[in-house]
Amino acid sequence: MKIVALQGSPRKKGNTAKVLSWVEEELVAMGHDVESIFLNTKNLKGCLACGKCKEKPDSVGCIQKDDIPEILEKMTSAELVIFASPLYFWGLSAQLKTVIDRTYSLYVDYHQPGHASLVDGQRQALLVTGAGPFENNAEAAFTAFGRMQKPHKTVNAGELFIGSCSTPDKLDDQIKDKAVAFAHKIIG
Ligand SMILES: Cc1cc2nc3c(=O)[nH]c(=O)nc-3n(C[C@H](O)[C@H](O)[C@H](O)COP(=O)(O)O)c2cc1C
Numbered sequence: 652m653k654i655v656a657l658q659g660s661p662r663k664k665g666n667t668a669k670v671l672s673w674v675e676e677e678l679v680a681m682g683h684d685v686e687s688i689f690l691n692t693k694n695l696k697g698c699l700a701c702g703k704c705k706e707k708p709d710s711v712g713c714i715q716k717d718d719i720p721e722i723l724e725k726m727t728s729a730e731l732v733i734f735a736s737p738l739y740f741w742g743l744s745a746q747l748k749t750v751i752d753r754t755y756s757l758y759v760d761y762h763q764p765g766h767a768s769l770v771d772g773q774r775q776a777l778l779v780t781g782a783g784p785f786e787n788n789a790e791a792a793f794t795a796f797g798r799m800q801k802p803h804k805t806v807n808a809g810e811l812f813i814g815s816c817s818t819p820d821k822l823d824d825q826i827k828d829k830a831v832a833f834a835h836k837i838i839g
Pocket residue numbers: 660661662664665666667668736737738739740741742780781782783784788816817
């Protein structure tokens with residue numbers, strides 16, 4: 652399976668990176684083709700809401716000249732996309748949110764009969780790490796992700812929240828087991 656992972660933490664060796672690396676290692680061990688994209692070193696501009704992308708329903712069609720059109724192209728050719736992020740102020744990181752906003756260019760006619768998406772039927776998974784618990788903390792990030800999948804017309808492949816994170820060296824074997832189980836779940 653062709654898999655793209657969007658690593659949305661600015662910390663290359665942080666908690667999100669470590670949990671995601673366990674997921675990716677397991678996916679590779681199962682024979683999958685995984686491309687991990689570290690968003691923080693990419694040129695990422697916010698959506699302009701210009702609507703030009705809607706004039707080209709058969710392609711990404713975004714007019715901005717940054718690194719996101721290439722990332723979106725990779726996403727459209729993947730069978731599974733993993734969205735990974737630390738929890739920042741009860742939401743996803745700015746890096747990942749910026750890419751998500753730009754997925755506005757992946758679909759047309761949401762809520763209308765002609766609703767079509769370049770990622771129709773794709774599996775998408777969400778992995779989030781945070782310092783606090785899930786309850787009264789991480790819900791909104793997962794709710795927003797699920798709502799994003801409606802215009803995308805995608806399949807929720809799985810969701811994993813790793814709470815009570817401090818430093819990456821404290822992420823233990825129990826968490827690694829959750830990451831490995833998550834890898835098996837998300838491929839379906
Ligand atoms: C700007 C900022 C906002 C944060 N907001 C939250 C939050 O709302 N809830 C939470 O549980 N943790 C919060 N944290 C903690 C991080 O989510 C947590 O340490 C995470 O594991 C960091 O991931 P990383 O090591 O991949 O960067 C925040 C951290 C930062 C820097």
